Amino acid sequence: MSIFRRLAGRKPPRSLPPVLDLSHGDEELRRLRALADAGDWAALRPALAAVPDQAELTWLLNRVSDVEGTEEWLAKAVAERPEDTLALLLSGARQISWAWEARTGARAKHVTEDQWQLFGERLETAEEQLLEVAEREPGWLAPWYFLQVAARGASLGRTVATTRFEAALRRDPEHLGSHQQRLQQLCAKWGGSHEQMHAFARTAMLGAPEGSPLGELVAIAHLEHWLDLPDGEDHAYLTGPAVRSSLREAALRSVLHPAYRRRRDWRSTHNTFAMVLSLADERELAHAVFATLDDVATEWPWYYLGGDEAGNYQVHRDRCAPR
Structure with a gap:
């Protein structure tokens, strides 16, 4: 059995549309x-x-x-x-x-x-x-x-x-929320820079034990960088080999690592990885994350795509499903 099949467990049912849940399930x-x-x-x-x-x-x-x-x-x-x-x-x-x-x-x-x-x-x-x-x-x-x-x-x-x-x-x-707030403080839009933001995210991830949810910081940093780029450049950025490699490392070190344990806020972290991996065309890994969620979508980060958050979730879930 491949690592992706083992990690994904089972495919979520397709009979019902995903649900946007403000209570995160x-x-x-x-x-x-x-x-x-x-x-x-x-x-x-x-x-x-x-x-x-x-x-x-x-x-x-x-x-x-x-x-x-x-x-x-x-x-x-x-x-x-x-x-x-x-x-x-x-x-x-x-x-x-x-x-x-x-x-x-x-x-x-x-x-x-x-x-x-x-x-x-x-x-x-x-x-x-x-x-x-x-x-x-x-x-x-x-x-x-x-x-x-x-x-x-x-x-x-x-x-x-x-x-x-x-x-x-x-x-x-290892408080994830506080690290997320620090990452925002280091974003270019809040007076920081892409370099500071990425350096903080990677240092925090590598400084935590394998299986730590702090790997999400790397995914968020790439999303923030992507949001700051004009049309055309944004897609090229996320699908570039260096970024894809960084995202694979972060996912396999955190939410897809055998030592990972779900905490109370886990669905938000999984939604973040599902979205950014899909946008980066890392579809097999994205599917492995989507399969853990039972089609429960969180408002963040899907609102970054505009419109209907649950609809955005469904589009990306379906494009990452095995053919």
């Missing part, structure tokens, strides 16, 4: 998002407090903070019980998501003055709340993860960003 997260949508902090709080792993808790908070409207009941929860550090943490995380909702995904030149003002005000609130959380609970990872996002949005500079990244790593040296 995680039933517990689906329940927590529903509680957040209902404003049921009395039920949501103990569920979050019971999560023992700081990386898992950070991921769950990040996904729950995307639920629209939560800023209203969170403000009341913080006002009624200012000593509740977990409520303050989720509120700070929500202020960041809410800030980006105000800014929108438009390029900076298309963001209005009012949008910039709301963006800044909400990030300022997030900073105040998250720094308070970090002071109260020095061992928590989550505030330092979210403070990295806030620092980039508020353009607080390389020194602040580095300090916050290092603070996160002291609490979890």
Whole structure:
């Protein structure tokens, strides 16, 4: 049996179209998002407090903070019980998501003055709340993860960003989310460069044990580089022999390595590899990754292709299927 057949396991069924799932196929997260949508902090709080792993808790908070409207009941929860550090943490995380909702995904030149003002005000609130959380609970990872996002949005500079990244790593040296935020900070669009971005991604991957999800950083770096190129050059870049070799190495060292173990956020990582491997015409490896997903598509990175994320997933899944 070839390595690709062994890794892929089985072909996903083709009778049903893929599903875009904001809960990433995680039933517990689906329940927590529903509680957040209902404003049921009395039920949501103990569920979050019971999560023992700081990386898992950070991921769950990040996904729950995307639920629209939560800023209203969170403000009341913080006002009624200012000593509740977990409520303050989720509120700070929500202020960041809410800030980006105000800014929108438009390029900076298309963001209005009012949008910039709301963006800044909400990030300022997030900073105040998250720094308070970090002071109260020095061992928590989550505030330092979210403070990295806030620092980039508020353009607080390389020194602040580095300090916050290092603070996160002291609490979890292999935290994928914090490494992803550092990678964004090093992107050309945020004042870095392609060279810095690629060097960081590769160094982080090689510095982690084989089977680590940090191999995803290499895939994300190539996607970011691809996005920065004009039509024509982008395809030539991803399908070039050096990039294809780099992507094969990253996939086989991380999600397709025998030592790899799925963590709570695994579907996002697998979707990233599936997309970039398909775009790079590494179809056999892409199929091996698609076959693990049971046709659950995550919003990121498929929105990079525009239009319908699940539809984009299906197009690339089908083009990589064995003939």
